[in-house]
Structure formats: structure tokens, C-alpha cells
Amino acid sequence: MPSSPSSSAQQAREALAARLHDLRRASGLTSQELAERCGWYKSKTSRIENARTLPSDADIRAWCRACEATDETEDLLAAARHAETLYVQWRRLHRSGLRQVHEASRPLYERTRLFRVYCSTVMPGLVQTPGYATDLLSAITAFQGTPDDVPAAVAARTARSRILHGSGRRFMLLIEEAVLHSGVGTPAAMAEQLGYLLEVMALPTVCLGILPFGDRARKIWPLETFMIFDEARVHVELLTARVTVTAPSEVSAYARAFADLAQLALYGASASARITTALAALG
Numbered sequence: 001m002p003s004s005p006s007s008s009a010q011q012a013r014e015a016l017a018a019r020l021h022d023l024r025r026a027s028g029l030t031s032q033e034l035a036e037r038c039g040w041y042k043s044k045t046s047r048i049e050n051a052r053t054l055p056s057d058a059d060i061r062a063w064c065r066a067c068e069a070t071d072e073t074e075d076l077l078a079a080a081r082h083a084e085t086l087y088v089q090w091r092r093l094h095r096s097g098l099r100q101v102h103e104a105s106r107p108l109y110e111r112t113r114l115f116r117v118y119c120s121t122v123m124p125g126l127v128q129t130p131g132y133a134t135d136l137l138s139a140i141t142a143f144q145g146t147p148d149d150v151p152a153a154v155a156a157r158t159a160r161s162r163i164l165h166g167s168g169r170r171f172m173l174l175i176e177e178a179v180l181h182s183g184v185g186t187p188a189a190m191a192e193q194l195g196y197l198l199e200v201m202a203l204p205t206v207c208l209g210i211l212p213f214g215d216r217a218r219k220i221w222p223l224e225t226f227m228i229f230d231e232a233r234v235h236v237e238l239l240t241a242r243v244t245v246t247a248p249s250e251v252s253a254y255a256r257a258f259a260d261l262a263q264l265a266l267y268g269a270s271a272s273a274r275i276t277t278a279l280a281a282l283g
Contacts, residue, residue, distance in 0.1 A: 008088035010051070011247060016079045017051040020063055023076075024049075027067035055080060082086035089241045090144055098137055098150030102156035108229060110159055116228040116258045118174045122184055123193060124227075126161050126171065127200050132152050132193040135185035157163055164203060173208045174261050176222055180210070180278035187282050194279040198272060209265025210274045220260045 024045075031049070035042040039062070047053035048063075055063065056168050057077055064073040093101050106146060117124045133154045141148050163169060180194065201208045211222075225237040234245040234254045245251055266274060 009083065009243065012079075012083035012086055013051045013054055016054075016076070016083050017049050017263055019076060019079065020055070020060075021049040023063070023067050023069055023072060027069065028058045029067060034063070034066050038062040045248055048093055052135060054084060061242045062175070078195050086244045086246070088244075091240075092270060093242065094141075094144055094146040094174050097147040098141065098153035099156045102153055102160055106160050107261045112229045113168065114170050114172070114228075115176075116172045117226075118223060118258055118261060119225045120176045120222045121179065121225060122182065123179060123197075124173050124175065125157060126164060127173065127197060128157065128161070128251045129159055129193045131187070131189035132155050135189050139184070164200070164205065166257075167205070169205055171203075172258075172260070172262070173206065174211060174265055175208070176211045177274055177278075181281065189281060191282050194275055194282075197275050201268075201272065207267070209262060209267050209269060210271040211261060211265050212274065215264055218264055220257060220264075223257060223261075226254055226258075228258060231255070 005069060007029045012122055024031070027034075029037070031045045032042050035255075038045075038059075044053065048055050048059065055079070060076045060080060061073055064076065065072050115126070117126065124131060125133075128136070134150060137150045137153050137157075138148075141150060184190070185193065197208070200206055227235045227252065229235070231251060232246070236243040236245060245254065265271070
């Protein structure tokens with residue numbers, strides 16, 4: 001797993017490494033002795049204990065057997081899986097297609113009460129129409145070279161988005177104006193998408209803001225797309241991977257960035273006018 005751009009992921013790896021180091025020390029084994037018992041080179045032990053290599057399930061089981069601490073195995077396996085999920089490459093997430101990722105995220109969406117979403121490149125997934133989602137997910141599938149299950153993925157995304165029309169939740173959406181003019185999707189799909197944005201703005205649970213072009217008073221630069229789930233976690237979308245941020249200080253930083261961006265956005269009639277202008281530009 002590559003080094004994560006999020007310190008949450010690195011902190012989780014370091015915590016696991018420290019637990020394995022402490023387990024070896026408590027057993028009285030040297031690094032060389034543990035390596036011999038596990039059947040690998042001493043350098044691998046060092047890489048694991050210094051959080052440069054995330055151990056596999058087999059590595060952890062071998063480590064615990066070598067330290068005569070098999071009762072620690074399941075807890076350490078769980079810690080490793082948690083560290084691994086904080087930075088996951090899209091190709092791995094999508095190795096069986098895109099549908100399962102949307103379905104797997106539904107429990108998180110259903111238990112979240114406050115969504116704060118910032119999008120700098122594409123429409124927020126929560127408000128994507130089936131046509132726009134089809135064009136976007138088709139492009140993602142082609143770029144990543146992953147299995148093509150776009151119709152099923154679009155259906156799963158649409159089902160997940162039904163929470164917009166329920167009660168008990170709030171959705172704060174910030175979209176860069178450039179997204180309204182992006183070349184994602186066919187003109188027909190984009191026109192339908194922009195029309196749906198105008199409808200979504202009227203929902204009592206939704207607060208939608210447009211960050212305008214050319215705001216010279218802007219105090220925060222465009223960021224990567226991110227979504228904040230309550231105060232618990234943030235999903236950040238990179239080109240090659242999804243980063244999950246859980247450290248309270250980092251979640252707070254994203255919340256602060258969102259608040260700063262929200263102050264710069266246009267709402268209500270001003271936002272509608274920008275959307276309508278983009279719609280008219282499609283011809």
C-alpha cells in the first residue's frame with residue numbers, strides 16, 4: 001500500500017507497528033530471532049516495525065505464533081484491516097466493478113445525519129441523474145480498466161441517493177461553477193443534470209451553493225472533492241485512491257475548509273442564475 005497523503009492512515013499503520021514491536025519485545029525475541037521463526041529476512045521485521053510495510057494477514061499470524069501470543073491475532077488483524085481501509089486505490093475498490101462500492105456505503109449514508117460535500121470537478125454523487133452518472137461511471141471504468149457493471153452501479157447510486165428525499169438529514173453541497181460547464185457527459189445528459197440541480201435546490205433538506213468563477217476575494221483555493229459525514233469521518237477523492245480521514249484534528253480541518261468555502265458561495269436566486277446560464281450555454 002502506498003504512503004497515504006493522510007496522516008490518519010499513517011497513524012493507524014504506526015499504531016499497528018508499535019503493537020507488533022511491543023509484542024516481540026514482550027516475548028523476549030530479537031528481530032533476527034523473530035525473522036527466523038517466521039521464515040523471512042530480518043529486514044522485513046524492521047520494515048513492519050517501522051511502519052514502512054503493512055503486514056499481510058499471514059504475516060500477522062506468523063508473528064503471533066512466533067511470539068506465542070496467538071490470542072492477540074484477531075485484534076491485530078482487525079487493526080491491520082482498519083489501517084488498510086484508510087487509503088484504498090480505486091482499482092482495488094473497483095476490482096469487481098463499481099456496484100458493490102455503492103452498496104457497501106449505504107449503511108454509512110443511512111446513519112449519517114449531516115452531509116457536507118464539496119465538489120471541484122464533477123457533480124456530487126448524491127444529486128447525479130442516471131444519465132450523468134452513466135456517462136461519468138463509464139469514463140471511470142474505461143480509465144481504470146475495471147469490470148464494466150455501469151448499469152448496476154448507476155442503479156445502486158440512485159438507490160443510495162433516495163435519502164435526499166427523506167427527513168431527519170441535512171445536505172450542504174458546494175459546487176465549483178466550473179463543474180456546471182464541464183464536459184462530463186453528453187449535452188443531453190448535462191442539460192438533464194442541470195435541470196435536476198434546480199429541482200434539488202427546492203428540497204427543504206438541501207442547501208446548495210455555487211462557488212463562482214473569478215472571485216478575487218477568495219481566501220481558500222479549490223480543493224480535491226471531499227465529503228464529511230457528521231463529525232466522524234471524511235472521504236477524500238484522489239485520482240488513484242480514496243482516502244478516509246478519521247483523526248479528529250483532520251476532520252476538523254476539513255470542516256473548517258468547508259465553512260470557509262461556504263462563505264464564498266452563491267445561494268438561492270444567485271445560484272439558480274448561474275445554473276440557468278450554464279444550461280443556456282448548452283444550446
